[in-house]
Amino acid sequence: MAYKVLIVDDEEIVCRGLAKFVKWQEYGFSVEGIAYSVDEALALMERTAMDVVFMDIRMPGKTGLDMLQIIQKSYPGVKSVILSGFSEFSYAREAIRYGAVDYLNKPVNLKEVEELLERLGKDFMEERRAQEVRNNRIEGLLLSAVKGYSRLEQEKYQLPILEWWHGLSMELLSRELSEEEILGKKKLLRAKIIAIVPDAYLLDCNVYELFAIIPCKNEAEADHFVDILEQTCQVGLEWSCGISKFKHGIGALREAYEESGKALRYHRASEKRGMIWYKNIETLFSQDLPETQEILRELVGVLANPEERGCAVSQLESALESICAQKMTVMQFQTVCIRCLIELNGLLQGMKGDGIDLHGQLNKMLEKILLCDNYRMTIDCMTGYAAMLVQKLNDTDEVQLGGGVIKEVQLFIRRHYNETITLNMLADQFYLHPNYLSRLFKEKTGKNFVEYMTEVRMEKVKEMLTDPEKKVSDISMMAGYENPRYFSKVFKQFTGMTPSEYREALNR
Incomplete structure (x- = not known):
């Protein structure tokens, strides 16, 4: 250009x-x-x-x-x-x-x-490179705050001043895309959003997902942005979207991400098209039960693991009984259950088999729950739903099911290779037990998680070493290695040469 x-x-x-x-x-x-x-x-x-x-x-x-x-x-x-x-x-x-x-x-x-x-x-x-470094640094800090890993000090890190804004989570609907197609669609979406709101920030949160920080002066301006986005970005056809409530200040990043994420999962579970505003479904999440997310996380992890899947029904029953003990009304309890079902279906979308009609089953179950007169009947409905999921997942091709999850893990590693990635973090990200994820990853790829991540990083390093303007110490940091000596050691083990020797060999 x-x-x-x-x-x-x-x-x-x-x-x-x-x-x-x-x-x-x-x-x-x-x-x-x-x-x-x-x-x-x-x-x-x-x-x-x-x-x-x-x-x-x-x-x-x-x-x-x-x-x-x-x-x-x-x-x-x-x-x-x-x-x-x-x-x-x-x-x-x-x-x-x-x-x-x-x-x-x-x-x-x-x-x-x-x-x-x-x-x-x-x-x-030079300015463009410096700006890219600054933008990457800012995005990294913002992403860390969004994921809840750190608290931001605005003045210390010279971060943008966020006045009034909304958080927007957008996720690709198709799971059959190649890595190049995913990157291409994300790049196009970034460009379109920046064209509408030049001072927006877009964070690559997940394999198929972007989180956008959209500055806006008022709700009317936010509505206008959403109208334009729905017309230009294939919302409902290629992307599902959830948008948070109006936020003020950089300290609300985590809250906005959680709200837009809940709206996004509601979108996936409900077959609705277009944008889902968290403010329109907030009543489903108004019950203050922080352990609900942990219940869902554990339940999805058990359902994903064929060796533990049989425990899903009893595990859910025990969790719901503990919620009942908190002295809420039957209606409040049913609201919590409906919220759990919607979030559960949203989380299962990425791992479901072709024979599971999650939307149809969810609608039937919501009707049943609303007709229940007491806690016990509601719990029985929920455990019945869990039993149906266990049966359907057992009938699904485990090779295809596991392969889909590992494909997403591989894509995540390739997109976030320069960050600190651990097996426990990946297990948490994909709702799997670490031991099961480790075994499944080895079965599907022939390598353990550390070997695969090292391979990805070293291939990226070799690409960066072709640029004579990049210092080896900078490449070390860009590849996710804070210790240059350890980086050189790993590179030599992988290639048989130090980074400097490899660069010299390229120029012969």
Whole structure:
């Protein structure tokens, strides 16, 4: 993508000459506009985002110095180059103080322009790399807070100031996509959301999921964003979406992620299309029972493990009886059960077999629960549902079932190889017992989890070593190794060479 250039000079011959005779494209630039006054130039900049402005310092009306001050205030990312005569050197010196990156004497020497373009291209590349590092760092910190791993110190880490915003969880509906297709669809979704809300932050939370932080001044603005998103992003066809309540400040990240996640799981379980707002289903989650999520996590883990699946019914019954002991009304208890069923179905969507109609079974069970008169009848309905799931999952092809889970684990590792990943963390992420996950991973891939993750990291490292601009110590950090010596040791065990030797071999 070429950097966009605007030429501003009241002399047409200067503008046309620069546009025509400089080899812009060879240096990665393209002249996107010509203006003969500052006002005309500013009007062009409102319509088209420019990267570089070449401007005469003396023009009728507003001068180049006037425009420099406006650019410095309103377009801080734009680089300005002054065109001046020898007699105007004092103006050029003042222009540098106002933020001009360089100045060229008139009549302009085309070779000097091209040398300047080469320098500017390198500057843009350096800035882009620095911004990527900063963005990755910010996204990593935000993701850590979203997942509940850490608390953020805004001033210490120079994090964005979030005023009013919503959290948006979006998940791909299809589980049959290749890694390239998943990455492509996520990239396209990111681009579309940023085009609608440029100051949004998007975090890669899961294999199939993105979490977006969407700044908005009020609910009406949020509604407008959702309307546009539903029209442009295949919501309901490719993506299922859940959106949190209105939030204020960076401290609400975890809460927003949990709310939008609940809305997303409700979406998956209910066959609804479009967006699901947490505020519209909040009553299902209003009962303050923190152990409910733990019950669901354990239940899904047991259902996923064929060796433990037979314990699912008794385990659920014991958990529900303990909830009954908390002296809630039958209606409150039934609300908790309905919430559990909706979340359970949402969590099972990724591992279900073709013979399990989760939507149909859920609707029947909700009707039964609402007709129950007491705790015991409600518990019997719930355990009956669990028994049905056990039978259906036992009838499902375990090779296909396990393979689907391990595919997701592999994709997760390849996307998050630069983070600290443990077997227990993966087990928690995919609702499986660590021992079962470890055995299943070895069966499906022929490698244990650590071997596979090391292989993924080393392949990424070899790619990064082809870039001579990247330092080995930086590559170590980018690959998830905080200790450079340990990183070099692992790399040598994997390739037979140190990182430096490998890079030298590439250049022979």
